[in-house]
Amino acid sequence: MNPCMQSFIKHLERDMPSHVLRIKKEVSPEFEVPAILQQVEAKKKQPVIIFEKVRNLNGSISELPLVINLFGSRERLADALGTTVSKLPFEYLAREKPVEPVVVDRSKAAVKQVVQKGDTVDLFQLPIVTHHEMDLGPYLSSPSVWVKDPETGWTNCAILRVYVAGPQHLVVNFNAARHTNYYFNKYKALKRNVPIILIMGHHPAFYMGAQTKLLTDEPKIIGGIMGEPLELTPSETWGDKMMVPAQAEIVIEAEMSTSEVEIEAPFGEYTQYYGGQRLNPTCKVSAVTRKKDAYYLDVMPGHADHLLLDAPMIEAYLFDRIKAVVPGVTAVHMPVSGAARLHAYVQVKKRNDGEPKTAIATALSSDYRLKHVIVVDEDVDIYDEEQVLWAVATRSQWDKDIVVIPGMMGTRLDPSANDIVTTKGGIDATQPVDRRTFPKRITIPESVLSRIKLDDYLAPDVLKQL
Amino acid sequence: MARVNYVACPSCHREYYIDRILSDALETNPDQTLKCPFCKKVFNLGTKTGAEKPKAANIASPAR
Secondary structure, three states, X not given: OOOOHHHHHHHHHHHOHHHEEEEOOOEOOEOHHHHHHHHHHHOOOOOEEEEOOEEOOOOOEOOOOEEEOOOOOHHHHHHHOOOOOOOHHHHHHHHOOOOOOEEOOHHHOHHHOEEEEHXXXXXXXXXXXXXXXXXXXXXXXXXXXXXXXXXXOOEEEEEOOEEEEEOOEEEEOOOOOOHHHHHHHHHHHOOOOEEEEEEEOOOHHHHHHHOOOOOOOHHHHHHHHHOOOOEEEEEOOOEEEEEEEOOOOEEEEEEEEEEEEEEEOOEEOOOOOEEOEEEEEEEEEEEEEEOOOOOEEEOOOOXXXXXXXXXXXXXXXXXXXXXXXXXXXXXXXXXXHHOOOOEEEEEEOXXXXXXXXXXXXXXXXXXXXXXXXXXXXXXXXXXXXXHHHHHHHHHOOOOOOEEEEEEEEOOOOOOOOEOOEEEEEEEEEOOOOOHHHOOOOOOOOHHHXXXXXXXXXXXXXXXXXX | OOEEEEEEOOOOOOEEEEOHHHHHHHHHOOOOEEEOOOOOOEEEXXXXXXXXXXXXXXXXXXXX
């Protein structure tokens, strides 16, 4: 049986207990859940938080506990792939290969333990969160939305925000999707509505696999990232024409209209600003299935939970693209300070002084959202922003080391941009290749650093305070 | 800089903003319904209601 979200949480509670916090006091999903997470984050902590007693949209206590911040730690994401933080993008690249899914009978599909169809569907039984003050209302923020290409049969997976307009009624923010939009237009040309599957809650490896940038049948890549074939089972609404992950916590089946739109948003987005109210396709829910002891997964928009899920995949993609032209690239990091999409720190072991600007130009043209790139040497830890900024302070000059490219394609969600057109730039914060012309960085002898152990000098209770 | 268009809810009078595409759509269809994120009331800016048209503002971030 595939690992799932709950098996991952059990592993965390057993092997990494500081990564899980359980709250037993009753909470409301309207602003209270986000407020608690934000206050925990203010203490510089990023545990998974499980709310055991949360109200649903009918006002009663939900049968389902709510999980938030599952993806809020690079350490957890790396652990989900059995690797370390610095190796995570490379491990992702190594696994990003197709693995054929397997079909399992519904008797082996935990997601079929509870089934609601037709008039019995009631999304208001779920503890759906309203996150930010100007959000239009409760949103599904964690769904991996599956859409099948009517021509090739390939399935595209995209995490999309979905407004819950009624007990059987959704509005999907469609404008942000790209491959999905491409398939949507095919259905529109055929004058058909779009069958969609919304998967709420699965193992982090599942979600990371679903973030692949490859134009392919994405459930196969999910299997590659998970390290085993993804188990699928037929949906309630379309049978084996649309398959669903057998070990998901919750699956929502719906039809998206290609002709009817309605109001959606404002919604607080990854840039930490609200996207304005807009028109988006309306969806009618035909079935909801789940585990009988399902956990409801929410993702906190604009916070690490939201930003980090995609970051290793973007880093892996950028690394690959840069490596083709600058072989000495050693790592790429998309920091949370740049919403994990607008800034990139690139570490290189350069062979010539033209490589940093080449890396900048390559990175900026590889992802439309990326706006600023800082290139540093291999002695700078790109996961430590103090070090990156120190390199900018001491290894760059405005008249020689800056790249500015106006008029490039950017993201509308960057409020400083002119709609979709933005100015991009980069800083070469590297030393010259000929290091003899450059001062030496201060160091303490390694032989002394490795010999000194703090517990030889400080009492345990004092050390604990550190 | 980004350009967002603020509208005022005729029920609770709080302001929020709509995106450029919707704002353009309202030019040809002023009866398009909108929904206030604060009081959740549905309204439109059509000429029948005499309600305020969206006011455009060049801002870098939304007003609270």
